[in-house]
């Protein structure tokens with residue numbers, strides 16, 4: 001088992017595109033597969049964890065506008081994957097926190113996610129919300145989904161984290177024990 005002390009969390013670079021693409025494809029039951037061109041065009045929105053030169057985890061984000069009120073945009077957490085042999089070492093936690101720290105400068109209203117891993121996101125302070133509260137996501141993403149015909153019956157669980165509340169920073173930084181992952 002990996003002890004975690006050799007793992008580095010960092011923003012992705014173009015050289016990471018193939019391992020990111022591969023990692024996402026390896027989790028097609030849980031994630032929306034992304035074409036290589038999509039990974040490359042959005043490489044600046046990915047973070048990765050690297051262990052001795054091997055990419056073992058990735059996470060990404062995208063801003064979702066709120067129609068009519070630019071100040072109320074959300075950020076969606078996407079493509080969170082940790083390779084099977086590196087799970088439960090708080091690598092996923094570190095990556096999602098890194099993404100939340102990255103987007104903090106934009107001051108989005110909330111972070112959202114559609115996921116099959118609600119227990120994991122709950123430890124980061126996310127709570128379940130009705131999909132009808134995420135209509136921007138439904139119209140920007142789910143409407144073009146190739147996996148499920150109806151976003152309201154799709155089995156993914158919608159969750160949100162309020163990023164304006166005073167509890168947010170504490171929740172994001174203290175919800176899980178500090179992982180043994182170095183930041184580059």
Ligand SMILES: CC(C)(COP(=O)(O)OP(=O)(O)OC[C@H]1O[C@@H](n2cnc3c(N)ncnc32)[C@H](O)[C@@H]1OP(=O)(O)O)[C@@H](O)C(=O)NCCC(=O)NCCS
Pocket residue numbers: 027030031077078079080081082083086087088089090091092093094113114115116117119120121123176
């Ligand atoms: C979900 C996933 C990203 C979690 O990554 P991870 O690095 O193993 O998660 P962490 O170690 O940071 O977990 C933090 C906490 O979340 C909870 N958690 C994580 N995975 C869990 C699981 N499978 N079942 C229940 N709780 C879980 C635990 O409370 C854990 O803390 P603990 O290990 O001290 O008990 C990883 O399992 C994965 O890649 N799954 C496949 C892809 C996927 O479902 N991605 C999410 C969709 S966006």
